[in-house]
């Protein structure tokens with residue numbers, strides 16, 4: 001007759017199985033692999049999410065409130081994740097400081113959020129903290145701005161625009177406007193020092209004019225993506241030199257600041273000096289309609305829905321693109337005027 005196993009052996013086996021099931025969420029589902037955030041419960045019969053199910057907690061480390069574009073991006077994230085009962089959003093505003101963004105990420109890790117979203121204020125200096133998120137098994141999505149190349153294993157996907165292309169499109173508009181052989185003096189208002197949006201828009205634009213010897217950047221200075229600094233930099237430059245034909249600003253807010261400075265200096269923006277901006281905010285479309293600005297190269301800030309879709313795809317075990325690109329256009333003249341009534345931000 002076989003001896004029966006003691007009941008405690010069976011009990012240990014059951015406990016081990018239960019512990020293994022409980023560990024399902026502690027595997028490395030961080031950047032660089034495609035393991036999904038934890039399951040969030042069931043859907044109702046009509047397929048709408050069950051509000052009582054466990055929510056996907058998203059921590060978002062935002063840069064600040066430097067521009068109309070940034071406000072639109074923040075609104076898109078807040079609307080997307082607070083209007084959907086599957087999610088809970090933890091939002092942090094770093095007031096332009098990388099150290100505050102790093103602190104926010106560490107807080108999200110301590111809170112054991114399911115996903116982290118980061119709009120990195122500058123490109124460099126993220127390795128340590130993103131490694132901490134990876135070690136904690138939390139997937140990180142970069143939104144809008146990128147980080148230094150070579151760190152692709154530290155995040156799941158980058159969602160945003162091609163900033164180099166935006167710079168190239170700005171240069172293309174200008175060369176179409178003035179002609180390839182024209183002599184054109186340009187003031188460039190750069191974005192935040194070290195930001196991918198500033199580095200790449202500068203590169204794209206400068207590449208776009210490099211074989212056009214008549215096009216000269218006579219001054220290039222940061223305006224930190226704000227209207228106030230765009231105005232300040234332009235005011236200072238116009239006191240020394242008014243022989244410029246173009247202002248190329250890395251965002252619309254700085255372009256709008258420059259417009260004020262040009263008017264105060266007794267010149268006509270849009271006519272005496274052509275104004276090129278990037279972003280496509282409503283105020284830029286209004287300035288184009290008034291004839292004070294010439295062109296805005298669009299950069300889409302409404303990234304909340306794309307982030308949400310990426311998180312759901314990750315959860316469903318789908319393969320994600322490393323770069324989820326936004327769709328964009330270039331607006332000038334009548335095309336901008338026609339588009340104005342439908343601009344949301």
Ligand code: AHR
Nearest residue numbers: 067069070144197225251
């Ligand atoms: O990173 C995107 C840039 O950041 C936008 O062009 C600018 O307006 C913002 O502040």
